[in-house]
Amino acid sequence: MKNEETLKTRRSILEIQRAHEAGDVKPLENLMRAWRGVKALDSDDPRSFFMLGGFHGEPFRGPGVDDSAYWGGYCMHGNVLFPTWHRIYLYKLEQALQSIPGCEEVMLPYWDETDEYSLNNGIPSCLTDEKFKLDGAYIDNPLRSFTFPVKISDQILDNGNPSAYSKPKGYETVRFPLSGLVSTPEEVAKTELYNKQFSDSERLYYLNHNVVSWLSDRGSNPRRPLQNVHDLYKMCLTAPNYTVFSNTTSYAKYNMDNPTNLVQPLEQPHNDVHISVGGPNRTVTPPVIYASGDMGDNETAGLDPIFYFHHCNVDRVFWLWQKQNGFTEHLEIIANYPGTKSSDAQGPTPGYSMDSELNLSSPLYPFAKNGELLYPYNENDPSDVYTSMDCINIEKQLNLTYSLGSLEKPVSTLTKEKMTEPIHINANNSRKQLFVTDISKGDISGSFIIAAYITLDGTRELLGYHSVLSRKNVRGCANCLTHLDVAASFKLNNYTEEEVKRATFDVEIRAKEADNEAVLKKFSAAGLKSDVPPYKLEVR
Template identity: 50%
Template sequence: MSVTQLKVRKSISVIQRDYENGNKKELEDLMRAWKGIKELPADDPHSFFKLGGFHGEPFRGAGWGSSAYWGGYCNHGNVLFPTWHRIYILKIEEALQSIKGCETVMLPYWDETDEESLQKGIPSCLTDEFFELDGKKIANPLRSFVFPKNIVDNVQGDNNLYNKPKGYETVRYPLSGLVGSDEDRKNTAKHNAQFPDYNNNVKILNNNILNWLNSYIIVKKKKIETNVNQKFKDCLEAPNYTVFSNTTSASEWNINLEEGSLPVVSLESPHNSIHLAVGGCDLPTYDRSPIPGANGDMGENDTAGLDPIFYFHHCNIDRVFWIWQKKHGFTDHLEIFPEYPGTNTVDNQGPTPGMAPNSWLDLESPLNPFKITEKGKERPYNSLDCINIEKQLGITYSKGSLDQFSEAKLLKAENEDAKVIKVSRINKAPIRGSFMISAFATIEGKKQHLGTEAVLSRWNSQYCANCQTHLEVKAFFKLPVLEETSKDALKASLNSVEIEIHGRDGVLGGSDNENNDGNLKKAAVLKSGKPPITFHVEIV
């Protein structure tokens, strides 16, 4: 396929600027297409409800009532994460093109690391309350989704957390969307009543996004990035597809780092951060007050796919995947380490419907439930069908941020003089929902935030029978070296480091500076009355 025939996915910010300059057709057609798929009958194969539900609720597949299955069809924490989502956004794009008059519509990407996003946050066309289309003022199709029917959480032990009635509208930070029980509805109504002004809520949301994208610390008068913007750059340095593709494989690589090596960052890591930033988690820095009780739909796997912003975010994730492929020479082939952590169906999340528990993943593993027709016969997509987006899918991306790093050369390290903080042995089973692992250190007399690892999770993973040996979560942070790295200096560094685990129930665990044995605890108690989350910390 020649370059001139390639269909181009553009930045939504560029399309919005064209609209503001009088070239309105592209954005209007995009709005018309989104409005169209949201209005299709719930069981239509192109309906947003049908496609959005494949990620979690309500279409878990034929295993939703069994603890052998977990979540929806999505793949997280394994090597199929980039390719499964590549086909997912392709199917949304095809649905948009099925709407009359929208045959040429392409799914745009939210360029999360361009200057506009770093300065303003989410492009306003994704958050504006209304849009004028065909001379009528309508609810902006890109800001939320109103459920056309009930969704029911049938997983044992979830206590109906994800039950949502017909007419429910998705929400983002700072609002909460938990309405599964009488107590949830009461708490959510009380919480949301604090935020009655829609436009002000958008400002609060964007401030949170900016905090995640731009955080940094100053060490020896030098600015050191600790933010999601830097994570996107760092993930492009991942040396192979296996560790680039997911957090499970990257954690295994990092737990075995040689001294002097910096941790790799997987594509899934900044991906998780944006989910939690939009969905309801503050970055736990100390210059602003957090908003407890914010439980937006993007922050949980089961409902994230029902917020339209999910697809603009994942289009950008796919674009970064393509940049990494070009940078490392993997545009036509990918390599998976056999039987490495992150290559099993139960790694991180439990098997997706239609896949056997405890089976190995490779490039031929099915990307359920998506089907492709080949030689007149229908079969499941697999990763081999979508490695080269230009040759195989006929799609490419417009030039955006990070493209300058697509050449096969190393990025300049932001901080070469650094040790690595390894946080391990975190059991996510008792943690309700998505959570964050944050590292702090006393540097030049001030407590400074070294970074946060976002964990996109479900509310009760302890009920997944096949997940029980795959529940450990790890996180890795760079620690600036301020003095000689003797044993005494490392001991002092360990004493200066604090780890905090923040979840939907507040602070779930943290380090106590009086302990320096590498197994730090804090006397925090979960709301359930259970002991605090404990973990192991070492600095290498």
């Protein structure tokens, strides 16, 4: 291993912010300077934030531009490359930040989403403040949003008409509770009217309130608390192998085959935080009814700066799992398991053919190891593209590490049995789960939330939420139409076996504003027109 003194450390953004407030101003000022620099570069510069942000989703490239069989971005979701692809993505963004003069030592900080501050207050203020004082002058905070230098548009057709997802030059990214739907004049008018009702202070209040709800909400019943993002992060650290740990597709199969397990995949709390920052909202309570921020859409999530602070924390938890489970030198992928094909979940990305096998040697397009900082890679030299094998050990291979953050201290002193039970339950309680399947993404436009309920002795109670990070134009995506089914599971360990036997269950789907009324009517107990719901529920 390299000398630890040479390792570069990624620190908590809250730690850097507090140091700044105490007089150590250089780290945060240089971070702001670096971000301002990459955002100011020409949109076609390989170091520019627009180029980098666009690798995740729009503007689509390669066959994803006009072939509906492909997901148009390079990002990996719902498969075993999810953690490693995003690990290299962060590494390349970090290199771009360091390319700005005077910022050579800048490291990308992580938003520690499970530290005490975030659980109680939400997002550190340096990620949401409107202004920042740099070199004696107040500038627009480069971590708060991004203004598009060019128009983006999904060119895949939906029933013969251009898909309703485009954003013009000059569009500025938004977060919960605001709407960023601006594809048509009608959407623009509706969005402007809706967004104007929130003052700056109200926008920040609702954003942080929503984030805290996802991170730490236990619900209103202290005897039967909800499972929150904090719980899910802790539980994913006990996943038995990399395949199950890495993504929701592999985990869904494992969970169905092992219904008494209590682990989670890293990708699920990752999805929840995306939705908490972008929307849709978990309830339909006025005035927050049309939340549609960019972090809630795969197409534009990578163009909100907070994406990278969130994903830096996801990578930190990935590294924690590796250290605590003995996987710092190797990872194992179960061949032919769900989540190991390019067409699984979101579909193939540029560079991949349909249904090709994914493994540790699969190229992590478009990230080049040689030549240009990021792109283009040498198509005639397969060794020029990073693979998962190049980033298993971040200390040895990438020369970086993480500062001590939440989850690390307590987890290192707990047994796996204690870690997997964040909620203390009676020994007689059920070990079963409620499985929700056959919910079709084709019926829902964009990301959505599954809310599951139990009715016991005439009282209906919320079991929990499961977020699904998706794209808006599902119906126009040929590949999506072959991967529509969503699977979710909810623990029943706050109920006895006898209670579970006599209970009934149902779900409600919370979607983006354009479809929410119709979706709620189709996927809710109150709105069902038939005794046969458009989903399947199973307890086992």
